[in-house]
Amino acid sequence: MFGERVQPTRAEQKRRTTARVTEAAARLFQEHGFHGTTVRQIATAAGVSVGAVMAVGDKESLLSLVYDQAIAARIPAPPEAGSTTPAVDYLSRYFHPFIDLFVEHEELARAYFRALTRGRPENAALGGLRTLTEGNLTAAMVNAGMPEARARLGAQVMFTSYLGELMLLAAGTTDHQQTATRIRHTAEFVTA
Numbered sequence: 561m562f563g564e565r566v567q568p569t570r571a572e573q574k575r576r577t578t579a580r581v582t583e584a585a586a587r588l589f590q591e592h593g594f595h596g597t598t599v600r601q602i603a604t605a606a607g608v609s610v611g612a613v614m615a616v617g618d619k620e621s622l623l624s625l626v627y628d629q630a631i632a633a634r635i636p637a638p639p640e641a642g643s644t645t646p647a648v649d650y651l652s653r654y655f656h657p658f659i660d661l662f663v664e665h666e667e668l669a670r671a672y673f674r675a676l677t678r679g680r681p682e683n684a685a686l687g688g689l690r691t692l693t694e695g696n697l698t699a700a701m702v703n704a705g706m707p708e709a710r711a712r713l714g715a716q717v718m719f720t721s722y723l724g725e726l727m728l729l730a731a732g733t734t735d736h737q738q739t740a741t742r743i744r745h746t747a748e749f750v751t752a
Contacts, residue, residue, distance in 0.1 A: 575594065577608055577612055578616050580606040580607065581602060581603075581606045581612065581616045581622065582616070582622065582625055582626060582629065583606070584602050585597070585602045585606075585619075585622040585625075585626055586626040586629075586630075587605065588601055588602055588605055589623060589626060589665075589668055590665065590668075593668070594619070594623055594667060594668055594671035595671075596665075597619070599613050599614065599618070599619055600621075602619075602622065606653070616699050620671075620675040620678070621675075622670065623671055623672055623675055624675050624676070625669065627661075627668070627669075627672045628688075628689060630661055631658055631661065631689060631748075632688075632689060632692070632738060633659060633692065633716050634657035634661065635692060635696065636650075636653075636654060636655075636657070636696075637696065638650065638696045638697070638699040638700040638703065639700055639703060639704075640703065641703040641705070643703060646704065646751075647700050647701050647703075647704035647706065647747075647751050648744075648747045648748055650700045650752045651697060651700065651701070651714075651718055651747035651750065651751065652740070652743055652744040652747040652748075654693075654696070654697065654700075654716075654718075655722050655725075655740075655743050655751060656658075657729075658722070658726070659726070659729065659736050659739055659740060659743075660736075661728035662726060662729055662730060662736075663729075663736045666730075666732075667675070669726075669729070669730045670730045671733070672730070673726070673727055673730040673731075676748075682751065690719055693715070693718075693719050693722075694715040694716060694718075694719050695714070695715075696720070697711075697714070697715035697718050698711045698712050698715040701714055701715065701750075701751065704751070706751070714750035714751065717746065717749075717750055718743075718746060718747065718750055721743060721746040722743060724751035725742055725743055726737045726739070
């Protein structure tokens with residue numbers, strides 16, 4: 561009885577396959593770029609079939625998943641109530657890790673934004689990122705003494721500004737310093 565091998569559930573197998581595919585895609589996108597990576601290469605690197613990769617998502621969906629996970633991993637926690645960190649500093653620095661991610665991988669950033677602008681259902685993770693980001697920004701402003709309703713609106717403005725600035729950065733019409741400066745100006749406006 562105790563020597564029997566327990567078979568993983570179907571959901572667990574799917575989770576493991578998704579993780580292997582996502583990890584392989586992330587590595588290959590970094591090594592070969594978005595256009596230099598094929599679904600077949602991802603399947604080989606993950607040790608699964610092309611069909612298993614496609615069950616996780618097509619190449620654009622995989623890039624969105626990889627980027628969304630990388631962004632989510634860099635989200636800083638909001639300062640605690642009573643913290644000495646001014647809300648404007650937290651709001652303006654909140655997005656620095658994301659800007660750095662895009663600067664580190666410009667070609668992937670452009671491909672990511674092309675995928676986002678298509679508005680496909682697989683891009684739903686952006687909604688989760690928005691909710692988490694706006695929640696953190698709202699908490700930081702409330703902890704700094706701002707009324708909650710105003711803080712929620714400010715967080716929405718900050719997130720929208722961030723997306724717009726990243727699109728400009730991905731398009732190559734600005735640089736990361738200008739992006740950081742404009743996000744800082746938006747934070748100053750929101751917290752004024």
